Amino acid sequence: EAGVAQSPRYKIIEKRQSVAFWCNPISGHATLYWYQQILGQGPKLLIQFQNNGVVDDSQLPKDRFSAERLKGVDSTLKIQPAKLEDSAVYLCASSLVAGWDEQYFGPGTRLTVT
Amino acid sequence: KNQVEQSPQSLIILEGKNCTLQCNYTVSPFSNLRWYKQDTGRGPVSLTIMTFSENTKSNGRYTATLDADTKQSSLHITASQLSDSASYICVVSHRQAGTALIFGKGTTLSVSS
Numbered sequence: 001e002a003g004v005a006q007s008p009r010y011k012i013i014e015k016r017q018s019v020a021f022w023c024n025p026i027s028g029h030a031t032l033y034w035y036q037q038i039l040g041q042g043p044k045l046l047i048q049f050q051n052n053g054v055v056d057d058s059q060l061p062k063d064r065f066s067a068e069r070l071k072g073v074d075s076t077l078k079i080q081p082a083k084l085e086d087s088a089v090y091l092c093a094s095s096l097v098a099g100w101d102e103q104y105f106g107p108g109t110r111l112t113v114t
Numbered sequence: 115k116n117q118v119e120q121s122p123q124s125l126i127i128l129e130g131k132n133c134t135l136q137c138n139y140t141v142s143p144f145s146n147l148r149w150y151k152q153d154t155g156r157g158p159v160s161l162t163i164m165t166f167s168e169n170t171k172s173n174g175r176y177t178a179t180l181d182a183d184t185k186q187s188s189l190h191i192t193a194s195q196l197s198d199s200a201s202y203i204c205v206v207s208h209r210q211a212g213t214a215l216i217f218g219k220g221t222t223l224s225v226s227s
Contacts, residue, residue, distance in 0.1 A: 004157070042118075042203050042217030043158070091157050103215070105157030 002026065004106035006092050012112045018080035021109045025073070025094030031055075033103065034067055034077050035091040043091055049075065082113045116141040118206050118218035126224045131194055135221045137187040137204030145209035149178050149189045152201045152220065161189070161202075194225045 005024040013019050025032050030051050035043035046065065048056040051072040060067070064083070069075040079086055089108040095101040118139045127133050139147070146165045150158035162171040162178040164187075170179050175192045191198055204218040 040219065042205075042219045044217070045215075093157070102160060102163065105159070107155070107157050110155075 004094055006106035010110050015113050016081040020076050020078045021090050023075045023092030029094035030097055031095045032075050033093040037089045084113050087113045116216050118216050120204050120218040120221050124222040129225050129227050133191050135189045135202050139185050139206045141206040143209040145207040147187050148205040150203040196225050199225045
């Protein structure tokens with residue numbers, strides 16, 4: 001089966017600019033996650049969707065980050081405006097149903113904010 | 115506080131040697147523990163998943179152990195290969211519906227020839 005797809009793979013922007021990332025989960029997976037992974041750290045959950053509803057966004061900096069999952073399939077994560085500390089890899093993952101099911105990760109988008 | 119601590123932070127071994135990575139956690143109630151391998155520039159890939167009732171789980175040259183009483187896990191890699199060079203992340207799942215996984219910071223393994 002096809003894996004989790006993400007684009008772009010790399011993005012370089014200046015601080016205060018906006019950026020958007022796209023994720024296409026594995027077909028049939030109801031749960032979708034966005035993680036932020038800073039260099040040398042483990043992934044940190046930003047937001048979790050169950051179909052098109054938000055299950056957990058407690059660690060999402062809502063003043064600058066937003067995410068949506070229209071129609072319960074693809075998802076986009078947006079940062080506006082970006083700060084230097086947003087430089088990280090943004091990972092998208094999906095799982096079949098529940099929060100503790102096996103999660104399958106995409107390759108990530110490496111964001112550099114200058 | 116629910117935490118996952120891994121050691122060592124980094125490790126260098128010669129090809130063909132064995133190594134063991136450690137994971138201690140304070141997550142409670144505990145649902146399952148996973149080990150992921152993350153190659154540079156890639157997303158994490160699951161190696162093993164163990165519930166609290168399992169003591170060991172193997173996946174080829176990778177063997178994970180779990181002691182739920184002491185809240186410790188280890189990942190043993192046998193006869194290491196150059197392709198084993200990666201970050202190994204211990205992840206613990208909290209036993210509540212919809213709760214996210216708790217990730218360790220990972221151990222960076224470098225296998226040299």
